Each structure stands twice: as structure tokens, then as C-alpha cells.
Amino acid sequence: MTKPTSLFLISCLLVCFISSYNVHAAQNKTKSSYKYSSYPRPSQKLMNIIDSCWRSNPNWASTRKALADCAIGFGSAAIGGKNGAIYVVTDPSDDPINPRPGTLRYGVIQTKPLWIIFAKDMSLTLKNELMVNSYKTIDGRGARVEISNGPCISIDGVTNVIVHGISVHDCKPSKPGMVRSTPDHVGERLGSDGDAIAVFASSNIWIDHSDRGLKVTVAFNHFGPGLVQRLPRLRYGYAHVANNRYDQWLMYAIGGSADPTILSEGNYFAASNDANAKQVTKRETNEAGWKNWKWRSTKDVFVNGAYFVPTGYGSCAPNYLKSQSFVAAAGSLAPALTSDAGPLQCFPRQQC
Numbered sequence: 001m002t003k004p005t006s007l008f009l010i011s012c013l014l015v016c017f018i019s020s021y022n023v024h025a026a027q028n029k030t031k032s033s034y035k036y037s038s039y040p041r042p043s044q045k046l047m048n049i050i051d052s053c054w055r056s057n058p059n060w061a062s063t064r065k066a067l068a069d070c071a072i073g074f075g076s077a078a079i080g081g082k083n084g085a086i087y088v089v090t091d092p093s094d095d096p097i098n099p100r101p102g103t104l105r106y107g108v109i110q111t112k113p114l115w116i117i118f119a120k121d122m123s124l125t126l127k128n129e130l131m132v133n134s135y136k137t138i139d140g141r142g143a144r145v146e147i148s149n150g151p152c153i154s155i156d157g158v159t160n161v162i163v164h165g166i167s168v169h170d171c172k173p174s175k176p177g178m179v180r181s182t183p184d185h186v187g188e189r190l191g192s193d194g195d196a197i198a199v200f201a202s203s204n205i206w207i208d209h210s211d212r213g214l215k216v217t218v219a220f221n222h223f224g225p226g227l228v229q230r231l232p233r234l235r236y237g238y239a240h241v242a243n244n245r246y247d248q249w250l251m252y253a254i255g256g257s258a259d260p261t262i263l264s265e266g267n268y269f270a271a272s273n274d275a276n277a278k279q280v281t282k283r284e285t286n287e288a289g290w291k292n293w294k295w296r297s298t299k300d301v302f303v304n305g306a307y308f309v310p311t312g313y314g315s316c317a318p319n320y321l322k323s324q325s326f327v328a329a330a331g332s333l334a335p336a337l338t339s340d341a342g343p344l345q346c347f348p349r350q351q352c
Contacts, residue, residue, distance in 0.1 A: 061348035073217025080137030080162030084113025140165035234260035268334035271306035301331035
């Protein structure tokens with residue numbers, strides 16, 4: 001199966017584990033609790049709600065961990081490495097089995113909480129998938145950080161991970177091999193499939209995949225030209241896809257295979273000139289199987305023939321708690337809200 005190969009600029013994808021009972025209850029609620037706080041509109045620059053939470057603070061570099069309080073949606077409880085030490089990546093090299101101190105891999109496999117930052121601009125090409133342990137933040141602010149041209153990030157069976165302000169692109173499938181996941185454990189992995197960030201059986205993740213019992217918020221990301229598919233793709237669960245910019249996907253943007261519920265709200269979809277790649281959506285089963293799935297589009301903008309195929313009946317509202325809620329702006333604003341997705345040119349003691 002073809003995988004994403006081009007640019008994925010991370011502002012935030014928000015993932016949080018909810019029990020399957022609660023998923024069922026939320027989806028069958030007849031009275032919507034879809035309520036938002038007011039959307040911020042700074043006078044100088046239109047920023048999304050997460051950027052506006054921290055970028056006006058000139059002391060952002062010395063108060064980095066305040067970023068953990070800016071999360072929204074189903075990932076609002078993610079704290080990442082907030083309660084741990086700062087770990088500085090100084091070495092862009094990679095060893096999947098015996099990573100050296102100072103490398104990104106050495107930091108992410110530790111069992112203790114860590115807030116991981118970068119000493120300088122870096123381009124990292126990983127030799128095998130990067131297994132991220134619980135209670136980690138990968139914070140790219142202040143440097144231009146790219147993970148590309150090799151296997152990328154896997155978040156498997158862990159909790160409380162934040163990935164913010166980096167660029168992940170041209171990811172490649174990895175071969176089976178030995179990969180260290182903690183300081184004390186090296187295990188054989190069967191190989192990753194070339195996704196930018198793959199999430200499996202994990203909880204409180206602020207950063208693409210979901211399964212039964214998961215609820216996902218995907219917000220304020222720029223999915224650039226040349227990406228193929230799965231932006232995101234779910235089997236089961238629920239996804240609120242809000243205020244993202246999608247440019248010229250090669251197959252489809254949003255997909256599902258086993259009755260997920262999807263609300264697409266306020267996104268900007270610009271299709272390529274390929275007549276076979278205009279549809280935003282793809283259901284990986286026959287029509288009789290998917291015609292009752294709840295997939296809705298509201299406030300989205302469609303450019304160059306892009307289109308969304310809605311299905312199902314009943315409410316698709318995310319039913320956020322008050323602490324999770326946010327305003328999804330009109331799709332016409334998504335390009336502005338995602339204009340700074342990925343690495344930012346930020347300097348200490350200055351507003352970013």
C-alpha cells in the first residue's frame with residue numbers, strides 16, 4: 001500500500017484514549033453538548049488557539065513546559081514530559097540498538113519523564129522506527145528540526161506524549177530488526193509502514209491513527225503536496241478533524257475501514273489536477289458496508305474540484321468536555337491558522 005511521502009508539518013494532532021463504553025455513549029447522545037469557548041483573534045496576526053496560548057510570551061524559552069497547558073480537544077490531558085527534566089538533543093546521528101547520549105533516540109526511550117529540545121537546527125534520518133516512551137515531549141521550538149528520508153515515529157502502548165513544532169516528511173517503511181524501546185529492553189520489530197507518526201494502543205497523546213475506543217482531534221496541521229493518504233485513517237473510533245490545510249493529496253485525505261465516526265469541520269481541501277484524486281474521503285469496504293457510517297463535513301472549503309462524500313444520520317458532534325472544547329473556525333481561515341505549522345523561527349526573550 002502506498003504511504004505518505006511528502007511534507008507533514010506538525011502543529012498538533014490530539015489523541016486521547018476513551019473507553020469503548022464512553023465512545024458508544026457519546027455517539028448515541030441525542031442532545032448535543034458541542035459547545036466552544038470564544039475563538040481568539042489577535043489584532044496583529046490570526047493565530048490558532050494553541051499558538052496564541054504561548055507565542056505572545058517573550059519568555060517562552062524559559063517557560064517551555066507551559067506548552068503542555070495549551071492542549072485542546074481529546075488530547076487536552078496530555079502532559080508529556082512536563083514533570084521531568086529538560087533533555088537537549090545535540091547529536092543528529094541514530095543507532096536503533098545502542099543510542100548515544102545526546103541523540104533523540106536516547107532521550108525518547110528513557111523511562112522517566114523528559115522534555116526534549118534541540119540545541120540547533122537538525123535534519124535527522126532514522127535507521128529504524130523511533131519508539132517513543134511514556135511522558136515525553138519532543139519540542140522543536142527554537143530550531144528547525146526535520147525527521148525525513150527514513151523510518152519515522154511510532155507511539156505504541158504508551159501514554160502522555162507531546163510532539164510539537166517539527167517537520168516530518170519523506171518517511172520510508174522500515175525493515176524488520178532490533179530496536180531499543182527502553183534503556184533495558186531491545187526487541188525485534190516487524191518493520192514500520194512509512195507513516196509520519198503512527199499511534200497504537202496509546203493514551204493522552206498530543207500530536208494519526210485511531211482504533212476502537214479511541215477519540216482523536218486532528219487540528220491546525222498543514223498536510224502538504226505529495227502526501228498520499230491516511231491524514232488520518234481510522235478503523236473504529238471517532239475523529240474530529242478541524243482547521244487543517246490539505247494540499248494535493250495523491251489518493252485521499254481522510255479514510256476509514258470499520259465504521260469510524262468522522263466530523264470534518266473548517267478544513268481547507270485543495271485537490272491536485274489529477275481527476276482520480278479529487279475525493280477527500282475513502283471507505284475501505286463495499287458501499288453496502290459504509291453507507292450508514294457517520295461522516296460529516298461542515299464549514300469546509302473545497303478547491304479545484306475537491307469533494308467530501310457524507311454518509312449516515314444523527315449527531316456527529318464531538319461532545320467535548322468544557323476543558324477540551326475550542327472553536328473551529330471557517331475553512332476559509334484554515335490557511336492562515338496553519339501558516340506557521342511546523343518549525344518556527346523563534347528566539348529566546350522575544351515573542352515568537
